[in-house]
Amino acid sequence: MPRIEKTEALARVEAERHRLPASFEGCVMCALARGFPADTERLAESPRALAVLDRFAARRGHVLVVLRRHVESIAALSWDEYAEVQKLAWEATRALEHVLAPRRTFVAALGAATTRVNSFPHHHVHVIPIEAGDTQDRPAQVLTWELGVYVYEEGEAKALGEALRGSWPARE
Template sequence: MLAPMSSEPEQQIGVGTPDAFQRLWTPHRMAYIQGEGKPSGPGAGDGCPFCAIPEKSDEDGLVIARGEAVYAVLNLYPYSPGHLMVVPYRHVADYTELTAEETVELAALTKRAMAAIRTASGAHGFNIGMNQGAVAGAGIAAHLHQHVVPRWAGDANFMPVVGHTKVLPQLLGDTRRMVAAAWPTD
């Protein structure tokens, strides 16, 4: 529970002096904020996390499912629990660069992701999309990835609006196991 705000006049607070604010520390996000892990070139050896993930085990890479041309992976910095991405194995930046086969499989895995997340968590809806280029908001613009973000009625509460904080009720490894277990087989 957050502490009530004081109506007392503002006073100088020193290091270690308690104030009226409660804090949710998320130091793991500093790497994202500072742009660490952004690829310098087109491959795992060049720092592209989307090229490196398929080389890891499903658990270590947070991979939900693997197809022939694309795979589904949990987002390390999710907007909501179960937020995953569908990513081509091939290092391409733009949707227009996908082959017909990659395009079809990207759509098919997106449908399966929606079904799995609904089964695993009862999502009421989804935001699905991709940001093409850094100016459009792509965090890793060099490697195409489509977001599948589950939504629930009332999920945008006071925390992101007032506290500029996302509350995730589950560890990513637990979410990966839950969604992978619910993944449709056909």
């Protein structure tokens, strides 16, 4: 899985954003919640949230859990919405542990204080597996694009998506 430079990743995100239907008002998370881009690996869905493979990955297997509704602050979320996002993050962690056997899995709700190309205020949670032997494994080294961004090669995301869906925990 190749790692691309931050500048290249930002250019790709910006280009994709311009191709989004206008109805999403430039919000990549709203687009993901409604099935754009179409080649995104959708891993699991619930009424208020969904989990997809992030195509600009901090690490292989980076999952994004996205609230369907455009809400910009946790304070504005209902408990049910917040809980559904967290439940999908918990499920993603279990599926990732089964498929990739990471040494650790980071779960983070991030967000920049100012507008940035690679940060969206729409509520979402990152689930990032850290594999054994990763020497840049501090949160500050993982939760940044400064050291580059991983992108999947042809067929790689599809295969990983299939494996994760196959290992996704069953709902009770």
